[in-house]
Every structure is written in structure tokens, then in C-alpha cells.
Amino acid sequence: MTVGWRLRQHIFEPLHGLISHSPKLHYWREIEKTQYLPESQLREIQWQRLQEMLGIVAEQNPYYRHQFAQAKISPFDIKTPEDFLQIPILTKADIRRSGIGMITDGYSVDRLHKAKTGGSTGKSLELFFTEECSELRNACARRHDRWTGWEPGEPIAACWGNPHLPTTLKAKLRQALLQPMVYLDTMSVNQVSVTEFVREWRRLCPTLLYGHAHSIYLLAQHLKQMGIEDLLPRGILSTSMMLLPSERKVIEDVFSTKAIDRYGCEEVGLIGCECEKHEGMHLNIEHLFVEFIKDDGSPCEPGETGRIVVTDLVNKAMPLVRYQVEDIGAPTKRQCSCGRGLPLMDSLMGRVADFLQKRDGTSVAGISLIEKTLTCFPGLDQMQIIQQKIDLFEINIVPGKLFSAEVLDDLRRYLEIVFGDGIAIKFFIKKQILPELSGKFRFSICRI
Numbered sequence: 001m002t003v004g005w006r007l008r009q010h011i012f013e014p015l016h017g018l019i020s021h022s023p024k025l026h027y028w029r030e031i032e033k034t035q036y037l038p039e040s041q042l043r044e045i046q047w048q049r050l051q052e053m054l055g056i057v058a059e060q061n062p063y064y065r066h067q068f069a070q071a072k073i074s075p076f077d078i079k080t081p082e083d084f085l086q087i088p089i090l091t092k093a094d095i096r097r098s099g100i101g102m103i104t105d106g107y108s109v110d111r112l113h114k115a116k117t118g119g120s121t122g123k124s125l126e127l128f129f130t131e132e133c134s135e136l137r138n139a140c141a142r143r144h145d146r147w148t149g150w151e152p153g154e155p156i157a158a159c160w161g162n163p164h165l166p167t168t169l170k171a172k173l174r175q176a177l178l179q180p181m182v183y184l185d186t187m188s189v190n191q192v193s194v195t196e197f198v199r200e201w202r203r204l205c206p207t208l209l210y211g212h213a214h215s216i217y218l219l220a221q222h223l224k225q226m227g228i229e230d231l232l233p234r235g236i237l238s239t240s241m242m243l244l245p246s247e248r249k250v251i252e253d254v255f256s257t258k259a260i261d262r263y264g265c266e267e268v269g270l271i272g273c274e275c276e277k278h279e280g281m282h283l284n285i286e287h288l289f290v291e292f293i294k295d296d297g298s299p300c301e302p303g304e305t306g307r308i309v310v311t312d313l314v315n316k317a318m319p320l321v322r323y324q325v326e327d328i329g330a331p332t333k334r335q336c337s338c339g340r341g342l343p344l345m346d347s348l349m350g351r352v353a354d355f356l357q358k359r360d361g362t363s364v365a366g367i368s369l370i371e372k373t374l375t376c377f378p379g380l381d382q383m384q385i386i387q388q389k390i391d392l393f394e395i396n397i398v399p400g401k402l403f404s405a406e407v408l409d410d411l412r413r414y415l416e417i418v419f420g421d422g423i424a425i426k427f428f429i430k431k432q433i434l435p436e437l438s439g440k441f442r443f444s445i446c447r448i
Contacts, residue, residue, distance in 0.1 A: 008153030012177045023132060028139035031286060035143065039341040046285045049313040054078055056104065057319045063102040064321065084289075085297065089309060090323045092125055096381065096400075103128060107317040116375045117266035124374040124381050124400065127267055128318040136314050137269035140287055144273040148235020148260050150208035155180040157201055157233065159211025159219055161187050161368020180204055186215040186365035187372070187418070189355075194222040201231055209255065213238035214355060215365055217247035220254035232256055239264065240367055242348065263348050265325055268312045272345050279336045280344035287314050290345075291322070292331045302333045303346060354446040356387045358419055366444025369418070377411055379403030384433050386445045391423045396430050 017025045054075035057064035073086050100109055112128040142152060163183040166172040175181060182200040216238055236259040243261045251259050263281055264270040268288060272281030283290050289311040292300035300306040308327045312320045332346035355363040374380050379402035386394040412425050
């Protein structure tokens with residue numbers, strides 16, 4: 001296995017990068033070094049990139065030209081973080097309403113990567129970005145993956161919903177040569193699927209376990225019940241939802257290693273990540289300008305909770321300036337003992353997802369189900385699933401432009417395939433789905 005991953009890291013992947021002209025490896029090697037720069041120097045780099053982005057959006061982006069003109073703002077007036085507060089906050093509703101009107105001049109939609117995400121709030125969102133942006137984000141994620149102890153080229157085990165499995169010989173060969181993976185599909189977690197996952201794990205011997213926080217916890221519970229104790233990754237990386245302390249303990253006990261928690265979103269990529277010291281989440285300030293904003297629009301003091309607002313410094317094709325990600329967190333002035341200059345955020349609040357239940361005891365990850373439905377069914381702007389009983393579901397829907405009765409019929413049939421015939425499904429059309437009093441959005445709720 002040692003020879004295998006070294007061949008991938010030092011021969012196959014560099015060769016693939018050379019053929020594809022990808023900037024990922026060059027950029028990754030660069031940020032492996034810059035993470036240890038003093039925070040003051042990293043802040044200078046961040047501010048320079050922010051000013052560059054503001055110049056681009058003010059001169060070349062039709063959406064922001066209009067926004068800046070309405071607010072009577074010039075990018076040349078933004079000289080401090082306090083000045084930056086003048087720019088209006090961007091919401092998911094703004095993005096959905098403006099659509100391709102947010103594309104910067106000179107970029108063709110047909111040549112951009114397109115992504116549609118349900119997100120942590122269950123709201124459908126369409127995004128566009130360049131190949132370069134995608135590869136820079138991948139490079140940054142790789143740097144943080146290594147904080148777990150994993151090395152590039154080593155196999156990975158993933159707990160993920162609707163995984164894109166290789167089906168052709170070419171795709172299978174590419175995965176084997178570049179990044180071997182074994183998946184546990186969180187759309188169906190039961191003893192049969194876990195048993196198959198364990199078999200594949202033992203064959204591939206992954207060194208990193210990656211996936212939805214609660215999905216990894218559910219896997220750990222199954223392994224504990226099945227008496228399986230030989231799945232021992234070097235690192236665990238949890239993401240997509242809050243890693244609760246009680247769940248972290250079970251995960252770390254079963255896998256005999258510490259879990260590292262990651263926070264990000266499809267819209268801007270990685271926002272923050274724990275390191276091996278577990279003293280908070282390092283903010284990805286080389287790619288993002290991150291703010292914590294109180295209800296009155298002013299910045300949070302260290303330790304105060306507020307809305308997380310981010311500006312993407314990488315995606316020039318569809319810039320997101322002062323984008324409210326609909327999560328809540330708190331900044332801090334503490335410094336991590338790891339020696340990295342990347343600043344910390346103190347805590348993250350605002351991502352909660354429940355697993356839903358089938359009659360046979362199989363669990364279905366709410367995040368996977370929402371992602372699947374919002375990306376596959378047209379006309380769904382937002383959705384929330386509430387399982388009142390084992391065979392009774394209430395579905396709250398905020399309809400979009402392409403919504404129709406046929407969409408509900410298709411959605412009903414899909415849910416019957418997932419949960420079994422004979423379930424009762426009640427649809428409720430809403431103008432909006434509100435967060436809980438804590439500010440958290442829950443896109444799936446199980447009341448069994």
C-alpha cells in the first residue's frame with residue numbers, strides 16, 4: 001500500500017495535472033507554506049485580494065455595478081474593514097432572483113462549471129464558477145485534509161449521500177490511479193450496507209474517514225453493535241452539519257482516533273476547519289473574507305455570536321460579495337498552538353440535520369435526501385421534511401418558477417420508493433420556511 005500511494009502522489013497525479021493543465025498541485029504546495037505565515041501577513045494578502053475582487057465586480061459585473069451605484073459606493077472608498085460594511089449583504093434570495101445576471105462580463109455560462117445545491121437550509125441554489133476556481137478550492141481542501149494525518153494518494157472512506165461512483169472502465173482506472181475511494185451511501189444505512197462497506201474498507205485500507213458528521217456517528221453505532229473493532233483510520237474528517245460532543249465521543253471511541261471538524265458550503269467552498277490541536281476552526285482567509293455580523297449590522301466582538309457573512313476571493317466568474325450563508329458563529333482572538341497564522345473562529349451554530357427512518361429500521365440522512373430532491377426536481381426553492389410517525393410525512397415546500405402539480409406527484413413517488421409503499425405524505429405550500437428560535441434551520445425533522 002505504501003508504494004501505491006507514493007506512486008499516486010509523485011507520478012500519476014503530477015502526470016495527470018500536467019496533461020490537464022491543472023493549477024491544483026502548484027497552488028497546494030504554495031499554501032502548504034503560506035499557512036505558517038504570521039496572521040498579519042496573511043491579512044495583508046487577504047485584503048489585497050479583496051480589493052482586487054471589488055475592482056472586478058465594480059467595473060465588470062452588471063449585478064454589482066447596479067448595487068454599488070444604488071448604494072453610492074465606489075471600490076476606491078473601501079479602505080478598511082469598517083468601510084466594507086457599507087456594501088449591502090447578499091442573500092440566497094438575491095442569487096436566485098438574479099441568476100445568470102450575476103455573471104461577470106467576459107465569462108460565458110456555457111464554459112463555466114454549474115452546481116445546484118440544496119445547502120444546509122434546504123434552499124435550492126444555482127452557482128457558476130471556473131475550472132481554476134474549482135481546482136484552487138480542491139487544493140485548499142487537500143491542505144486541510146492533511147491536518148488529519150492523511151497523505152495525498154492514500155485511500156479514503158466516505159460516508160456520503162448519492163455518491164458519484166465510477167461506472168466506466170476509464171473512470172474506474174482514473175479513481176484507482178489518482179484517488180481510491182470506498183463509499184457508504186447515507187441514503188441507506190443499515191446492517192447490510194455497513195457490512196459491504198466494511199468488506200470494501202478491509203480490501204482498500206483507507207487512512208481517512210470523511211463524511212457527514214451524523215453519518216459517521218451512525219456508522220460508528222453500527223460498528224459498535226456489530227462488534228467490529230479493526231477499522232482504524234489515521235484521521236477522521238466530519239463535515240456538512242454540527243459535530244455534537246456526544247457524537248464525537250462515540251466516533252472517537254469506535255475508531256480510536258480524534259475527529260477533525262470542517263465547515264464549508266457549496267457556494268464558497270471551505271470556510272473553516274479544525275487542525276490536529278482541536279482549539280477552534282482555522283478560517284480560510286486566503287480564499288475568503290469572513291465577517292461575523294450582529295442583527296444591527298455591526299461586527300461581533302470576540303466571543304459574540306452573529307451571522308456568518310463571507311466574500312469569495314477566488315470566484316471571479318460569479319462573485320459573492322458579503323454573502324450571508326445563513327449560519328451562526330462567533331469570532332475569537334485566541335491563537336492556535338499549532339503555529340499556523342490562519343485565525344480561528346470560536347464556535348459554529350446553525351446546522352442541524354435529523355436522520356429519517358424506514359419501517360425496517362434503516363436510517364436515511366436528511367441532508368442527502370434534501371440534496372437529492374432539490375437538485376433533481378424542478379420548481380422546489382426550499383423544502384423541509386417532517387416525519388411525524390414511521391409512515392406519516394409532512395413536506396413543507398416553497399415553490400419556485402417551474403413548480404407544478406406534476407412535481408408533487410413525482411416527489412411523492414420518489415419518497416414512496418425511498419420509504420416504501422403505503423406511507424402517508426402531506427404537502428404544505430409555504431411562502432417561506434422559518435428558522436427555529438435559535439436561528440437554526442432544520443431541513444429534516446424526525447419525531448419518532
